[in-house]
Amino acid sequence: MDWDKLRIFHAVADAGSLTHAGDRLHLSQSAVSRQVRALEEQLNATLFHRHARGLILTEQGELLFDATRAMIKRLDTATARIRDSEEEAFGELRVTTTTGFGSLWLVPRLSALYNKYPELKIDLMLEERVLNLPMREADVAIRMKEPSQADLIRKRLMSVRMCLFASRTYLARCSVPPSLENLAEHRLICQNPSSAQVGAGAALVQELMGHDVPSVLTVNNYFGVMQGVLSNLGIGVLPDYLAQDFHDLIRIMPEVESSEVPVFLAYPEELRHSKRIAAFRDFVQDEIIAYRKQLREQ
Numbered sequence: 480m481d482w483d484k485l486r487i488f489h490a491v492a493d494a495g496s497l498t499h500a501g502d503r504l505h506l507s508q509s510a511v512s513r514q515v516r517a518l519e520e521q522l523n524a525t526l527f528h529r530h531a532r533g534l535i536l537t538e539q540g541e542l543l544f545d546a547t548r549a550m551i552k553r554l555d556t557a558t559a560r561i562r563d564s565e566e567e568a569f570g571e572l573r574v575t576t577t578t579g580f581g582s583l584w585l586v587p588r589l590s591a592l593y594n595k596y597p598e599l600k601i602d603l604m605l606e607e608r609v610l611n612l613p614m615r616e617a618d619v620a621i622r623m624k625e626p627s628q629a630d631l632i633r634k635r636l637m638s639v640r641m642c643l644f645a646s647r648t649y650l651a652r653c654s655v656p657p658s659l660e661n662l663a664e665h666r667l668i669c670q671n672p673s674s675a676q677v678g679a680g681a682a683l684v685q686e687l688m689g690h691d692v693p694s695v696l697t698v699n700n701y702f703g704v705m706q707g708v709l710s711n712l713g714i715g716v717l718p719d720y721l722a723q724d725f726h727d728l729i730r731i732m733p734e735v736e737s738s739e740v741p742v743f744l745a746y747p748e749e750l751r752h753s754k755r756i757a758a759f760r761d762f763v764q765d766e767i768i769a770y771r772k773q774l775r776e777q
Contacts, residue, residue, distance in 0.1 A: 484518040487511055489547040492540065495533045568758035569598035576621040579701030581605040584720055592762040599755065612747050619746040619756055623677045626745040633745040636767050639718045641680040641737035644728045649711040655731045662690045666713030668704050671697040679737035684716055723773055
């Protein structure tokens with residue numbers, strides 16, 4: 480299939496107008512129209528509904544537009560990677576991590592990375608599902624366990640433990656339970672035991688549930704748990720790193736905590752020399768160093 484025709488079709492579909500597409504491509508409206516009609520004839524399909532206000536994709540046009548959009552994205556990514564051997568890091572970097580760590584620890588620190596590399600385009604994918612890095616579902620991952628996929632460069636960043644937290648307002652109203660036996664006097668806020676989460680956190684939640692807590696709020700990610708705690712709804716199970724950035728969160732009962740959860744950064748072997756990967760890796764390591772220093776000073 481003629482790439483020029485596909486490129487012109489994509490521009491028309493994106494602009495919704497032959498004229499606007501022609502302006503982008505530096506072609507006349509008639510030239511654009513001829514290419515679109517030729518593509519429709521080649522496919523034996525109508526790609527656009529034509530009306531006075533512009534063009535609307537048909538069902539067949541939507542299918543083709545999805546394909547050309549994916550093709551152009553892949554080409555843009557390939558172009559960025561080819562140029563990635565230059566001195567500065569730029570272009571798209573697809574980062575995957577968990578919803579909790581990504582939204583509560585990583586995102587608040589990204590300004591340092593953007594300040595140093597303003598031309599980076601971070602595509603942050605927050606989900607509990609482990610994306611396949613060798614199959615290029617993402618460029619780099621931060622995960623709460625050592626990745627098992629082959630052909631990955633991996634580095635242990637830090638360790639996390641799940642702990643009990645309450646808000647300052649809640650503690651001013653309700654006393655800290657002196658032992659786990661008194662937890663039944665409070666509402667427990669935690670991740671749903673059936674939701675995807677680190678095993679250490681799930682084990683701690685199961686232990687706490689064993690104390691016959693009558694009132695429970697479960698959420699499918701730590702961001703929701705934190706919002707419940709900050710809304711003074713009860714005592715929450717949250718990662719220990721939140722204490723540094725969210726000063727209204729107070730850790731209670733320090734003897735109650737999960738086993739250690741390792742945090743790893745990983746990326747494919749083939750991206751070993753990528754400037755974008757190096758920029759992100761160094762940024763994360765610098766932030767971890769600063770985080771540990773602040774912990775020592777507290």
